Amino acid sequence: MEFSAQQIAAFLNGTVEGNPEVTVKSFSKIEEGKPGTLTFLANPKYEHYIYSTKASIVLVNNDFTPTEQIPATLIRVENAYAALAILLNMVEQHKQKQQTGIDSSAFIAPSASVGENCYIGHFAYVGKNTTIGKNCRIYPQAYIGDDVTIGDNCIIYPHVTIYDGCVIGNNNILHAGSVIGSDGFGFAPEGDLYKKIPQLGNVVLEDDVEIGANTTIDRAVMDSTIIHKGVKLDNLVQIAHNVEVGENTVMAAQVGVAGSTKIGKHCMFGGQVGLAGHIKITDHVNFGAQSGVISDIKEPTTVLGAPAIQAKAFMRSSAIFNRLPDMYRTMGQLQREIAELKKLINKE
Amino acid sequence: MEFSAQQIAAFLNGTVEGNPEVTVKSFSKIEEGKPGTLTFLANPKYEHYIYSTKASIVLVNNDFTPTEQIPATLIRVENAYAALAILLNMVEQHKQKQQTGIDSSAFIAPSASVGENCYIGHFAYVGKNTTIGKNCRIYPQAYIGDDVTIGDNCIIYPHVTIYDGCVIGNNNILHAGSVIGSDGFGFAPEGDLYKKIPQLGNVVLEDDVEIGANTTIDRAVMDSTIIHKGVKLDNLVQIAHNVEVGENTVMAAQVGVAGSTKIGKHCMFGGQVGLAGHIKITDHVNFGAQSGVISDIKEPTTVLGAPAIQAKAFMRSSAIFNRLPDMYRTMGQLQREIAELKKLINKE
Amino acid sequence: MEFSAQQIAAFLNGTVEGNPEVTVKSFSKIEEGKPGTLTFLANPKYEHYIYSTKASIVLVNNDFTPTEQIPATLIRVENAYAALAILLNMVEQHKQKQQTGIDSSAFIAPSASVGENCYIGHFAYVGKNTTIGKNCRIYPQAYIGDDVTIGDNCIIYPHVTIYDGCVIGNNNILHAGSVIGSDGFGFAPEGDLYKKIPQLGNVVLEDDVEIGANTTIDRAVMDSTIIHKGVKLDNLVQIAHNVEVGENTVMAAQVGVAGSTKIGKHCMFGGQVGLAGHIKITDHVNFGAQSGVISDIKEPTTVLGAPAIQAKAFMRSSAIFNRLPDMYRTMGQLQREIAELKKLINKE
Known part of the structure; x- marks a missing residue:
């Protein structure tokens, strides 16, 4: 053409x-x-x-x-x-491929239901009581556990794992190797040992969500880890149990969010940012790459550094960080000059 | 109920x-x-x-x-x-599912042995001379190579890869997409090129270990990379070749440990921590999130920052980092005041 | 022996x-x-x-x-x-295993071609019009999409995903769970929403490349994301769309490179380094672990810190960072001493 x-x-x-x-x-x-x-x-x-x-x-x-x-x-x-x-x-x-139909070696549990116009590839696995909507493409070797719900028009790439009981909305794209619903990292110390806290909740991805390759989203202890409508996560992102990510928030690669943290709408994360657990981030917050955030953010702003502060303040302090050896020398000199002055004055 | x-x-x-x-x-x-x-x-x-x-x-x-x-x-x-x-x-x-038995399309090498009361899912692969203990759940699409040993009561989720020759203890849980025994990152420079050093060792996970989704643990050059009893690793963690992680140490997501480093017992790692290679960490050390550690730690302590120092010292210095522009201005003013004083004294 | x-x-x-x-x-x-x-x-x-x-x-x-x-x-x-x-x-x-041949349950599209002396394992998938060279080992459960080209002597471990249209050179090793050719993270803001930019390019790995476990390399918007000859990437590395990595450059685990950045030859990356998008790095640059780089680097050098500066300068400033509380106290004292001197002089 x-x-x-x-x-x-x-x-x-x-x-x-x-x-x-x-x-x-x-x-x-x-x-x-x-x-x-x-x-x-x-x-x-x-x-x-x-x-x-x-x-x-x-x-x-x-x-x-x-x-x-x-x-x-x-x-x-x-x-x-x-x-x-x-x-x-x-x-x-x-x-775009118009391929539909179920490949001969896909496994679909008899109690699962698959909507019209879907493609399910070789060696894909669909568990018991799972429901898949219309027009979905489930690539070869994808794994969809029991009691999962998937909406319409979703694309599930190879080697995606969706654990039991998770809910995937409409128009979602899950890239290769992403893991939805693995156990949250929850252990209760018991003397010298750690006792596993069963993770009985699930993960909910609302509509229009895209999840990058090898990104991991853990299921909640109880209730749900929730990724709201329109969220886009890049590759190798980690979302811990009970986290909530607000509508249309986007995260670049290798971001990590610790347990129970709530993130607002329209936030933007640079790569490799880390958020502590149990904090609350309001809407429209921007995070510079590699920031480390340890407390609530209550106003729309741009932060940077670890621990993160206002981006402009960080850049100003950072510029002076590079001159610290000079400052240190100057300070020593000032100390000597003052001692000198004292001597002079005392002599008089 | x-x-x-x-x-x-x-x-x-x-x-x-x-x-x-x-x-x-x-x-x-x-x-x-x-x-x-x-x-x-x-x-x-x-x-x-x-x-x-x-x-x-x-x-x-x-x-x-x-x-x-x-x-x-x-x-x-x-x-x-x-x-x-x-x-x-x-x-x-x-x-909990009581499901046991081997699904029709799982592949199990004739020389492999599987203990009683196991479940092995569709499209799972079990290689030659591999031994699996009792009461294990091997999910669909898991890969277990040749000459692997797996103990009793283990759960191996979908898309886990266990390379040849690795040893998995009892009561282990390996989450989806985790990789056990990939080649260590070893290359000898040869002029402009890098020549691969074959990685002939293996990985040993002792009893009661849990490995997070998409976490990677490399095999040793020779001998073993060892994860001791009771260790819990979160998602997307990287353990390099020849590393040893002591009993009941826990690591949050996205931690990276470079080659040959030895970590003691009961250590706690926040997310995104990085440890240099060839260092030794004693027991009961805590690492704040995003810390970067470049040398041995010989006493139980809590560290933070990159390069990591005592957490309290880091927080104190960090608070002053934010005031560096003020300090810089104050210092300039002091210089001017001293020059002024000098002039005054010399006049008299 | x-x-x-x-x-x-x-x-x-x-x-x-x-x-x-x-x-x-x-x-x-x-x-x-x-x-x-x-x-x-x-x-x-x-x-x-x-x-x-x-x-x-x-x-x-x-x-x-x-x-x-x-x-x-x-x-x-x-x-x-x-x-x-x-x-x-x-x-x-x-x-080394001399095993060759195609396992009975591998799926190979009729239009694909496989060179002599290859091994293709159970549940592996090879798509339409794909070409695989001689002496390759494609492990069980690997996924190779449509229109892919793979050279001679390659090893593709389990759960690798190669998306449609990617090109893999000779003598490549792709470790378990690595993803080649997932969509780049490209969205155009449209009011409150993000509209997906289709990613129509591919990924090209030249000869002698090794890719670590669970590493992800995104396809270009148009054209190619290119990994040149002899590059070695460790585990959990993220390479964004349109990036170019020069010959014989090596990256340790968990490095992230943002979109459209060009990296020269013979660079060495410590673990967890982050590079911003749209920057250019010359040949022979070394990056200390956890560095964050936000602008071009035009001379061979060693950098460290975030934002990264000369490694030696960073270490010097870093040593003084630890003494900031002392400096702050000293500065207060100097202020008081100068005020004292002023009083003395004015009295006389």
């Missing part, structure tokens, strides 16, 4: 600058653009590439003002990144 | 305060208590909830002194958390 | 010091050496063990000068660690 700049602009409600007849077949990154491809400019950091890219078409924001001549044809749109997403979606839908 | 406060108190050797006839059917968290449920108060942070909880019964410690009226019936016991654990265990044992 | 010190020295081009007739059957660590075993000394930290080890033979570097008598026979070689690697390799090759 080939499309002209004019066709694409019409589809995106954009305007063409340059040759409207030029055609593209695929996508490329702006720094490695090739003729016959379409690319985009959203992050100003990459602007310098636009003046030399070999891509044929570049999507740019309406307010983009070039400072040099640009060889490519531009398509101006309100939001270049969102426009790219629309094009990528179109291509993806075209590529 | 419904139980009265009186019945539960009798079972737990506790005493009832309030209506002994009130009955419960299930459990709830104190902050979300519902009528007909039992909850508990162990963490003083949650005390304020007890004065308004709708749960019918609350387990409390003998020494708990309320400061307001409590609507629920109390059961006083020596240790409310331990008492809860006893009740949860009772419920769990009741729920 | 038993070998004498003389035979081993001849094989390694080394020289014997002590009894050339003494024989060994296996390996041991120097601190736990047993008679009849061979051990080695490479790390000077372990030197004190050589004077009492019960191992029969110790490999040492040519330039090693003992300070006491050594009971064992020494074999001097140019590089003791590399010599050990040669011996371990020899043993491993001897142990």
